[in-house]
Amino acid sequence: xxxxxxxxxxxxxxxxxxxxxxxxxxxxxxxxxxxxxxxxxxxxxxxxxxxxxxxxxxxxxxxxxxxxxxxxxxxxxxxxxxxxxxxxxxxxxxxxxxxxxxxxxxxxxxxxxxxxxxxxxxxxxxxxxxxxxxxxxxxxxxxxxxxxxxxxxxxxxxxxxxxxxxxxxxxxxxxxxxxxxxxxxxxxxxxxxxxxxxxxxxxxxxxxxxxxxxxxxxxxxxxxxxxxxxxxxxxxxxxxxxxxxxxxx
Amino acid sequence: xxxxxxxxxxxxxxxxxxxxxxxxxxxxxxxxxxxxxxxxxxxxxxxxxxxxxxxxxxxxxxxxxxxxxxxxxxxxxxxxxxxxxxxxxxxxxxxxxxxxxxxxxxxxxxxxxxxxxxxxxxxxxxxxxxxxxxxxxxxxxxxxxxxxxxxxxxxxxxxxxxxxxxxxxxxxxxxxxxxxxxxxxxxxxxxxxxxxxxxxxxxxxxxxxxxxxxxxxxxxxxxxxxxxxxxxxxxxxxxxxxxxxxxxxxxx
Amino acid sequence: xxxxxxxxxxxxxxxxxxxxxxxxxxxxxxxxxxxxxxxxxxxxxxxxxxxxxxxxxxxxxxxxxxxxxxxxxxxxxxxxxxxxxxxxxxxxxxxxxxxxxxxxxxxxxxxxxxxxxxxxxxxxxxxxxxxxxxxxxxxxxxxxxxxxxxxxxxxxxxxxxxxxxxxxxxxxxxxxxxxxxxxxxxxxxxxxxxxxxxxxxxxxxxxxxxxxxxxxxxxxxxxxxxxxxxxxxxxxxxxxxxxxxxxxxxxxxxxxxxxxxxxxxxxxxxxxxxxxxxxxxxxxxxxxxxxxxxxxxxxxxxxxxxxxxxxxxx
Numbered sequence: 001x002x003x004x005x006x007x008x009x010x011x012x013x014x015x016x017x018x019x020x021x022x023x024x025x026x027x028x029x030x031x032x033x034x035x036x037x038x039x040x041x042x043x044x045x046x047x048x049x050x051x052x053x054x055x056x057x058x059x060x061x062x063x064x065x066x067x068x069x070x071x072x073x074x075x076x077x078x079x080x081x082x083x084x085x086x087x088x089x090x091x092x093x094x095x096x097x098x099x100x101x102x103x104x105x106x107x108x109x110x111x112x113x114x115x116x117x118x119x120x121x122x123x124x125x126x127x128x129x130x131x132x133x134x135x136x137x138x139x140x141x142x143x144x145x146x147x148x149x150x151x152x153x154x155x156x157x158x159x160x161x162x163x164x165x166x167x168x169x170x171x172x173x174x175x176x177x178x179x180x181x182x183x184x185x186x187x188x189x190x191x192x193x194x195x196x197x198x199x200x201x202x203x204x205x206x207x208x209x210x211x212x213x214x215x216x217x218x219x220x221x222x223x224x225x226x227x228x229x230x231x232x233x234x235x236x237x238x239x240x241x242x243x244x245x246x247x248x249x
Numbered sequence: 250x251x252x253x254x255x256x257x258x259x260x261x262x263x264x265x266x267x268x269x270x271x272x273x274x275x276x277x278x279x280x281x282x283x284x285x286x287x288x289x290x291x292x293x294x295x296x297x298x299x300x301x302x303x304x305x306x307x308x309x310x311x312x313x314x315x316x317x318x319x320x321x322x323x324x325x326x327x328x329x330x331x332x333x334x335x336x337x338x339x340x341x342x343x344x345x346x347x348x349x350x351x352x353x354x355x356x357x358x359x360x361x362x363x364x365x366x367x368x369x370x371x372x373x374x375x376x377x378x379x380x381x382x383x384x385x386x387x388x389x390x391x392x393x394x395x396x397x398x399x400x401x402x403x404x405x406x407x408x409x410x411x412x413x414x415x416x417x418x419x420x421x422x423x424x425x426x427x428x429x430x431x432x433x434x435x436x437x438x439x440x441x442x443x444x445x446x447x448x449x450x451x452x453x454x455x456x457x458x459x460x461x462x463x464x465x466x467x468x469x470x471x472x473x474x475x476x477x478x479x480x481x482x483x484x485x486x487x488x489x490x491x492x493x494x495x496x497x498x499x500x501x
Numbered sequence: 502x503x504x505x506x507x508x509x510x511x512x513x514x515x516x517x518x519x520x521x522x523x524x525x526x527x528x529x530x531x532x533x534x535x536x537x538x539x540x541x542x543x544x545x546x547x548x549x550x551x552x553x554x555x556x557x558x559x560x561x562x563x564x565x566x567x568x569x570x571x572x573x574x575x576x577x578x579x580x581x582x583x584x585x586x587x588x589x590x591x592x593x594x595x596x597x598x599x600x601x602x603x604x605x606x607x608x609x610x611x612x613x614x615x616x617x618x619x620x621x622x623x624x625x626x627x628x629x630x631x632x633x634x635x636x637x638x639x640x641x642x643x644x645x646x647x648x649x650x651x652x653x654x655x656x657x658x659x660x661x662x663x664x665x666x667x668x669x670x671x672x673x674x675x676x677x678x679x680x681x682x683x684x685x686x687x688x689x690x691x692x693x694x695x696x697x698x699x700x701x702x703x704x705x706x707x708x709x710x711x712x713x714x715x716x717x718x719x720x721x722x723x724x725x726x727x728x729x730x731x732x733x734x735x736x737x738x739x740x741x742x743x744x745x746x747x748x749x750x751x752x753x754x755x756x757x758x759x760x761x762x763x764x765x766x767x768x769x770x771x772x773x774x775x776x777x778x779x780x781x782x783x784x785x786x787x788x789x790x791x792x793x794x795x796x797x798x799x800x801x802x803x804x805x806x807x808x809x810x811x812x813x814x815x
Contacts, residue, residue, distance in 0.1 A: 003322055006352035013349065017340055052684075055677045088336040092394070095300045095332065096353040097325040144673050192641045199527045210649045214674035217653050225652075227523035234516030238509045248303040
């Protein structure tokens with residue numbers, strides 16, 4: 001257990017020491033603030049502040065889960081796996097008393113931790129800027145936002161695991177990152193031509209939270225999409241950890 | 250003497266036909282084992298296999314009686330190593346690099362990081378980022394990281410590469426002192442005999458992936474023979490290979 | 502060691518089975534959105550139909566706009582007739598529109614004796630197959646943009662063998678773009694009456710015939726501004742959107758209705774709840790003959806087409 005905890009702390013520290021993590025955290029805070037200011041301005045001009053003021057939290061979430069976090073998680077996954085292979089730092093941890101399975105788990109958990117932290121930053125920033133600038137929202141909208149931000153970790157976890165799975169094919173982080181972005185863009189564009197693809201693509205659920213707010217979707221829809229995300233996560237996890245264990249460094 | 254490392258019939262072949270075949274040897278407490286061989290003889294592959302960076306195709310490796318394959322964490326708990334090159338997270342300070350490593354050893358006293366920094370002469374550079382370190386400093390940092398867990402066995406891959414004469418002498422002195430005072434065993438590879446000759450107590454000669462000689466130095470090398478001559482003899486009388494291919498010149 | 506591989510294999514196997522099971526059931530599943538889309542396409546394919554609709558706008562329970570309309574359409578004969586009755590603060594007005602003999606005829610409003618005739622170009626005379634369906638790629642793009650919102654639509658089987666689809670969005674579920682457009686429209690008097698015309702169009706997506714013909718009439722009858730719509734200036738917000746459709750067992754949309762609730766405060770600080778409700782009954786599939794008007798002996802004004810005039814049927 002100590003080895004897993006130690007690895008997790010190390011991986012989180014590595015992510016934290018990277019400038020891009022701080023930049024993304026700053027963006028996660030800035031996005032809702034900018035939306036709030038923009039809507040405040042538009043609101044005075046057009047009388048829209050009430051209509052959109054309470055949407056800041058969800059617009060922010062859409063931007064964060066659709067663009068910011070995927071891009072960040074791709075970069076972080078490329079960094080923690082092929083990046084460390086090419087920087088030859090992977091072996092520094094591998095020769096420590098920790099099994100590869102635990103090291104793998106720690107890296108994946110660190111990605112999840114980063115995603116959760118960025119989501120939390122965006123959520124808190126949008127709540128605070130909402131509080132400061134618009135009339136207080138009813139309680140159910142607060143709980144809606146809280147639920148939306150919380151459940152977003154599920155599709156992001158699946159996305160991270162698939163990014164890790166892709167990363168396993170590369171020994172160079174730039175190539176891995178490029179491939180992840182390509183796959184993501186393709187997965188986002190393909191449903192435009194083949195709508196049925198959306199059901200099978202794990203990336204089409206980045207706005208999964210829309211199924212949870214308000215009246216929400218039916219239980220069958222929620223379960224189906226949840227199981228699809230979990231299924232991808234499970235498969236990506238075991239095939240990646242197996243590849244990771246078999247690699248020579 | 251207690252056996253710290255047992256290597257039994259280990260083979261690892263790569264796609265290009267290179268690798269190591271049927272390597273067996275032991276390292277006992279207090280030994281300083283020099284593992285010699287020309288570039289490409291399989292030294293790094295052997296050390297990577299011993300430390301779990303590569304999985305052997307066959308054979309088994311035990312450290313402190315623990316099988317590497319099934320009890321990796323216990324096996325590696327008292328081992329320090331520097332494999333291939335002295336690498337570090339160059340965006341972290343020297344000290345933070347060591348702190349990362351220290352997390353894996355819950356029983357380690359907090360002062361140990363300072364100790365190894367002191368031991369390797371890095372104390373005054375500990376708060377500089379590793380990317381600003383010279384090659385020699387990086388090698389010291391790697392050695393500090395290897396010594397961090399109070400190891401009983403230290404595995405070093407070509408530690409003298411890139412060192413100047415002063416640095417090399419210093420390294421040899423450090424190794425000899427640690428072996429003498431703290432009873433740490435060393436397994437050190439080198440393609441230059443002269444770099445380690447003054448301190449090694451046991452030698453292994455690796456040629457084309459096979460360990461053609463292994464034993465205690467005074468038992469293997471006759472008193473009237475230099476280590477160099479012994480080495481040349483060993484690789485030439487190696488195992489049924491074309492004599493014309495082997496030339497003494499390859500050594501340099 | 503072996504146990505580990507069995508575990509890994511099991512996890513992968515369960516994952517694959519779960520994916521296959523959930524994916525297939527999601528594909529086979531009765532999606533409200535898909536059911537509605539199929540029915541709308543089927544309905545548009547009907548050679549003729551009658552559409553009776555009603556649009557009611559209330560402000561704090563008081564009716565401020567009441568529009569009744571009846572559209573008859575026959576694609577085979579390329580004819581159309583529409584009858585609209587609008588009741589606002591300034592009383593009731595009626596309008597009629599006809600598409601016959603290759604021209605559009607409009608009558609009604611302030612001047613009920615003058616018939617405005619718009620000759621139609623060759624390509625406008627026929628109802629093409631694609632006239633009422635959005636282009637394929639536009640539909641797919643919209644679906645991609647909607648994302649998971651379309652999954653919020655539900656479908657219910659009715660005892661009659663038909664189906665009822667519902668999309669209900671409230672509070673933060675309402676997409677920001679809809680929220681912005683809705684609030685802007687509701688908050689601005691000048692835009693409000695236009696919105697009313699589009700309210701019907703929006704509620705039954707794709708039924709372009711009604712929207713376009715009433716737009717054309719609006720442009721001829723600017724006097725239609727006299728509705729007692731409240732001028733919402735503060736805290737304007739779309740609270741609730743609800744779209745329902747009844748689909749019969751032949752996959753034809755028989756009834757559909759849409760409702761949007763907007764809340765806000767006017768300049769005087771008075772709170773308003775504006776409810777816009779549009780409902781449509783569709784009938785006479787394949788059996789509708791549009792009404793015609795006999796122009797002999799009537800006062801006829803021919804509308805000159807200018808370059809910038811929008812094409813009526815695009």
